[in-house]
Amino acid sequence: MTRVGIIGCGNISRFHHEGYANAGAQIVHVADVRIEAAEKVAARYGAQASTDYRAVLDDPRVQLVSILLPSSLHSEVCMAAIQAEKGVVCEKTLTDNAAASARVAQAAVQSGRFFTTGYMKRSFPAAQQAKVLLADMGEIISLYARTWQPFGVLWDETLPVEYTTHPSAVVRSYGGGVLVCGGSHILDLIHWYAGRPTQVSGQMQSREGLDFDIQTNAMLWLPNGGIAHFEALWHPHEFAGYERNGWDERFEINTSRGRLDFYTVKWDLPENNGALLVHQDARTGRVTEYRYPAVNPFHIEMAEVVRRFEAGEPGTPSAWDGYVVDELIATITTSAQLNGQTLPLRYKDQVE
Numbered sequence: 001m002t003r004v005g006i007i008g009c010g011n012i013s014r015f016h017h018e019g020y021a022n023a024g025a026q027i028v029h030v031a032d033v034r035i036e037a038a039e040k041v042a043a044r045y046g047a048q049a050s051t052d053y054r055a056v057l058d059d060p061r062v063q064l065v066s067i068l069l070p071s072s073l074h075s076e077v078c079m080a081a082i083q084a085e086k087g088v089v090c091e092k093t094l095t096d097n098a099a100a101s102a103r104v105a106q107a108a109v110q111s112g113r114f115f116t117t118g119y120m121k122r123s124f125p126a127a128q129q130a131k132v133l134l135a136d137m138g139e140i141i142s143l144y145a146r147t148w149q150p151f152g153v154l155w156d157e158t159l160p161v162e163y164t165t166h167p168s169a170v171v172r173s174y175g176g177g178v179l180v181c182g183g184s185h186i187l188d189l190i191h192w193y194a195g196r197p198t199q200v201s202g203q204m205q206s207r208e209g210l211d212f213d214i215q216t217n218a219m220l221w222l223p224n225g226g227i228a229h230f231e232a233l234w235h236p237h238e239f240a241g242y243e244r245n246g247w248d249e250r251f252e253i254n255t256s257r258g259r260l261d262f263y264t265v266k267w268d269l270p271e272n273n274g275a276l277l278v279h280q281d282a283r284t285g286r287v288t289e290y291r292y293p294a295v296n297p298f299h300i301e302m303a304e305v306v307r308r309f310e311a312g313e314p315g316t317p318s319a320w321d322g323y324v325v326d327e328l329i330a331t332i333t334t335s336a337q338l339n340g341q342t343l344p345l346r347y348k349d350q351v352e
């Protein structure tokens with residue numbers, strides 16, 4: 001039975017520890033600077049609680065750790081976990097900058113130990129079925145992908161003080177705005193489905209008083225010559241989207257042999273609805289809807305983590321996959337600062 005350490009007991013934490021418990025792993029040590037948060041989680045599993053993440057890494061019982069801290073701490077804690085010879089699950093984004101992510105990815109590969117970056121949207125059954133179908137759909141010609149997430153207060157006349165005090169609560173936890181928070185998942189799926197983009201042009205919008213983006217648009221040139229259109233937006237429409245709850249995240253992938261439409265569901269309420277995939281076959285005209293039960297993608301992700309860890313298989317998405325997203329975020333951001341100038345992507349594992 002895999003013995004797990006949990007580092008960080010904030011919003012995301014329950015999806016990991018419940019996922020591990022569901023997969024039959026044992027949670028043995030939990031850390032958070034807020035001891036009451038660590039103790040609450042530890043009590044559920046009869047685990048030890050600490051305030052210092054190093055106590056988890058020094059615990060010889062712990063084989064695998066989930067790093068669930070603000071993204072600015074990921075680099076330091078990932079490096080320490082690799083040094084301590086633990087398997088690692090690091091929540092997205094891998095770090096808060098591409099150079100640090102490349103260093104983590106390099107160290108993870110050199111260690112030969114299990115490492116995965118927590119992009120759980122790959123675990124929706126609809127996302128996996130899309131990957132299967134794409135293998136027989138030919139070249140991607142055009143891909144439209146967006147995450148629209150409801151965040152009405154950002155559109156109010158008076159902005160809440162936690163967002164106008166800098167660094168804002170959003171930047172402290174995630175290292176950026178909607179591009180980093182929601183957009184990172186979409187960029188992960190784009191490069192999983194279509195390969196690593198070769199160049200990018202980006203635009204970012206905010207509101208006066210904010211230190212993060214609330215809208216980012218980009219065009220990404222795909223390796224086979226197709227184009228991906230990307231948008232991440234925190235919007236004010238409470239009832240928009242497939243679930244009519246403001247969550248409006250979808251993909252339209254057009255290939256030489258057909259089209260896929262893929263709708264995800266709100267990340268923290270996956271028990272409400274199943275994600276939906278629609279396949280149109282351009283050769284026969286046949287349309288197939290893949291409707292799935294409302295499953296929690298974190299449970300699928302953690303079950304796969306435990307299975308792979310126990311089988312000695314590498315983690316997926318890998319540390320380099322996590323790095324690719326951070327490189328895309330960095331290049332889109334630079335392009336936006338240059339008023340949308342088209343910039344080439346240079347991936348550190350390919351040029352060095």
Ligand SMILES: NC(=O)c1ccc[n+]([C@@H]2O[C@H](COP(=O)([O-])OP(=O)(O)OC[C@H]3O[C@@H](n4cnc5c(N)ncnc54)[C@H](O)[C@@H]3O)[C@@H](O)[C@H]2O)c1
Pocket residue numbers: 007008009010011012013031032033034037051052053068069070071073091092093118119120173174267
């Ligand atoms: N996969 C997803 O959809 C998803 C969703 C939300 C968050 N995340 C990611 O998960 C990570 C955590 O996000 P969150 O929303 O849970 O943030 P959060 O702020 O709610 O939780 C972070 C926790 O870390 C603790 N902490 C801070 N510094 C610490 C330290 N030095 N040592 C030990 N504990 C420390 C805090 O007390 C807090 O409990 C982020 O990287 C975020 O991007 C991913």
